[in-house]
Structures are given as structure tokens and as C-alpha cells.
Amino acid sequence: MKKILVVQGGGRIHGNTEQLADSFIKGAKEAGHAVEKVSLNRTEVKGCIGCNACRYGKPCIQKDGFNELVPEIREADLLVFASPLLFWTISSKLKAFIERFYCIAEKDENPPYGRYEKYPVKDAALLMTSADDFFWTYEQAVSYYKFAVIQYIGFHDRGMLLAGGCGDTNGKPQIDRTDWLRKAYGFGLHIYD
Secondary structure, three states, X not given: OOEEEEEEOOOOOOOHHHHHHHHHHHHHHHOOOEEEEEEOOOOOOOOOOOOOOOOOOOOOOOOOXXXXXHHHHHHOOEEEEEEEOEOOEOOHHHHHHHHHHHHHOEEOOOOHHHOOEEOOOOEEEEEEEOOOOOOOOOHHHHHHXXXXXXXXXXXXXXXXXXXXXXXXXXXXXXXXXXXXXXXXXXXXXXXXX
């Protein structure tokens, strides 16, 4: 059994992204994993201000929900980042959450790839939704995820589910008219097969 933390980085209440995340969670729980979901719509996490007050082993000085999430991040085996596609990338709420990982970094005397610090070793996965479904729709979001989360922070990628074609941006969620919810359930069910 793994401990999974699903971080929903915005989106509408009961919208496409929340439905996708909930389907993933249903599959992961059925597989026997302990899963918790945090919605950044309900938990405020501000972006890093680059003050360096948190270096190394000190909490962030900002008074928001992130410091309360640090123990859950540390305990999790897998962090699942769930976001709607906003302006061709992940949501600003999710990016702010990722930026704040800076305060859980530890000093690294021999950093690889020019990094200055090391992070706890975790697995990661990406869930995204969008109205568009072009071959390039998720290019910028995937690039950020792969560079910042996988290459720089050093998490191990467990996969991505990029759910395009979930309806227009002005209408009601239409993910239930696609096959994405079934695929998200299967992704959660088999994430550690």
C-alpha cells in the first residue's frame, strides 16, 4: 500500500479536473492505497517570494496553507498533480504549490545538474484536462512538469493522463461524455502495477 497525495490545482468545483482526479482516486483506493486530496481552491498556497528565509530546514515565513501540508508531502509516496490547462500550462495555483517545495529542500554538498539542494525522493504523476485536444495542447505543461518536478526536484515519473477534448471553455463540464474518467480510474487502479 502506498500513501498518495492528490493536489488539485484549481478548476471549477465538480468540474472536469475534479472529476478526473476523483476517478483516479477511486481506482487508487480500490487498489488498496491510502489517498488524500487537497484542493488549492480551498487551501491557499501563495507563490515563493524568493526570500531564502526557509533555507535549510526552516519553515516558510508565509502564513498560508502550505506549511500545514508539509507533513503530508513528506509522508506521501506519490504526489499527483491535477490541473486544468490554463493559458497553455498548469494552473498558477499548482505552480505556486510546486515553487514552495523550495522550503523542504535540504543542503546538497554534491548537487547534480547544477542544483543547489536535494529534495525528498517521491513519485509523481500528472492529471490534466482541457477543452482543446491538438497535438501541441499540453506541450508547455508537460515541459514544465518534466523539467521542474522530474528533472530538477528529482521525483520519479509514474505517468501522465492528459484529458483533452472535455468541452468548450464557456460551458459545463463534459468530461463524462468522453472516455477519460474510465482511463483515470484505470490509471489510479494500476499506478503501482
